Amino acid sequence: MSFAIPYALIALVTVPVLVGIYVWQLRRRRRQAVAFSSVALIRAALPRQRMWRRHVPIALVLAALAALGTASARPQVRAEVPVSSSAVILAVDVSGSMCATDVSPNRLAAAQDAVRSFIDQQDDRTRIGLVVFSGFAQVAVAPTTDKDQLNRAVDGLTTGRGTTIGAAILKSIDAIAEINPEVAPADTSASGQVPGVPGGLPGQPGTPGNPATPAPRATETAPEIVVLLTDGANTRGVTPEEAADQAAARGVRVYPIGFGTTQPTQMVCTREQLGGGLFDGPGQGMSGIGPGGRNFLVVDEDALRTVADTTGGEYFSASDADQLQGVLEDLPKHVVTQEQSVDVSFAFAALAALLLLGGLWLGGRWRSTPG
Template identity: 80%
Template sequence: MPGPVSFGLPYVLVALLTVPALVAVYVWQLRRRRRQAVAFSSISLIRSALPRQRTWRRHVPIGLVLASLALLAVAGSRPQVRAQVPVSSSAVILAVDVSGSMCATDVSPNRLAAAQDAVRTFIEKQDDRTRIGLVVFSGFAQVAVPPTTDHAELRKAVDGLTTGRGTTIGAAILKSIDAIAEINPDVAPADTSGTTSTTPGAPGAPWNGGPSTGTPLPGTPAPRAARTAPEIVVLLTDGANTRGVTPQEAATQAAARGVRVYPIGFGTTEPTQMVCTRDQLGGGLYDGPGQGLSGIGPGGRNFLVVDEQALREVATTTGGEYFAASDAGQLQGVLADLPKHVQTQEQQLDVSAAFAALAALVLLAGLALGVRWAPYPG
């Protein structure tokens, strides 16, 4: 149910004082006419000459006109209500992992191809109001398509995904925040000061063969924002963060801005060989079976397997939910069921247009009744 009504321009409500003032003028005019009425010798003769009319009818049209003026004054004050609206009224940012491990064949034909099919299906099932943005990440993260309703552009970008080295989950979350900030002025861009560079080859960028906790963000962890942004981030990854800011640090920034992240861990716990197509490699010469995947880092940690603990922490911190998908069918199901988990979101809605439309209807009704009930038609 809608919450309490607030007003963007409350001082405009002063215009409501004109309504009782006009009522007072109307009553004064009625009394003045009575005092100036001509005395007739036979009142019954006058009454018989006029059409029969109920006394209250002559006041209804003017009452409706005054009511329409009151409604226009309310409309001008920009009334707003807090209500639950469908998430499709906002935007979804899809952050897709395109690291080399997405060519693993434990998901047929490989992880990336299955993810592309699932994302394409998800895009096609959204209505024309839903804005969708695409962020891709491997050794660094970038906004491939800003939030848009142009689903053809999105499908083209998904079809052209190519792989890279490294996995920067934290950077992907920060880029997703930036994409949301471009369309929602209430969401501040991500703060990258103090984070480790995520650009390959840049000074301070760690080698992707091992983990990097990144440089802690300045200040204490920010509490979750009082207001939740209607936009959400759906993050699909098959591995663990290997460089740059950590997912947990990025999630803290997302939570501080009210941005919810819904991570999806994709793939099995036993990746085998890697088979990439030429298109998935960006037109490179490699095409065919690769050697067994090797992503074992310090402490025996496998960076080619989903870091479920980190992704669950991201979901908990931001108010989202974590999903696991070990094959193409499960991934399709997770994306198809996502709207059920993110059905509505509370937003401040401007209802001034509704008040203005109601004012117009009331005014038309007043004019129509005034003409219909006029004692001297024609």
């Protein structure tokens, strides 16, 4: 057991002080008692009474004061707490590759169906936030229990160019920081990110060739989690590994989901998914082949596994709509509870009230009832 306000335990000193005063008063009364020639005669004249009874009410009142003093120090214990008592941040990839039709009808449509199902299955206490990312990341819906608002946002997802997985993790951290004061916002300066400048500035930490120093992992795990759904590899900005260091330093766990096959076919977005236009085929700049021959249309599993290992989460893979649906349905089994500090001061305060009432009741009852 630990205490949020340990110096408040000083109040417990009053208990032994009161015990000392009580004992002193008993001895003082004995010295002041009238001397009788026959103690046996006096005992025979008085009603029979167990001597220990008169001490019990006082003991209960003193125990109540001790419990109340302990409660004032805000005692905390480590316990398994349901994740539903906190929040889940869904970070969803909306890059152009999500229009690939290797998952029918395309990756984005399948992801939208799975995410809507996940939202609807959560209980009314679970707050869910939505972060979307392509060339940049943004909080589409702050953590809320309003499922209608979340589903409307999921229905309105549109695609963009680029995949900023690292920025999505940082933006998810910021969303958590808004509802949990014990989680600090992401440090974009440490990652080389500059608002409005994708990829940061050359020579800054977090850019290629200038890796940021990994931050130490937090000793306390935040109750909020991040579920990251992506179908590709990071194309710009802070790397997923660097962002994972920041998440780990804040105790935020990330559960990445790699979605799609290793053989993406043509990309066909609906008019709604493009925000009004119609795109058929890979198109200019959408081949997905980056420097070194890396195919950004295929999940970078190594990076996502590193993110999961660094933050204490778990990596999942889904190559089709059914697998993605199953991963999201099974996810609560993996994160249903977590160990964290729970304030139990209320229990001590309640115990103090019961002890006090018990002492007063016994005192009144035994005073009026001999024996």
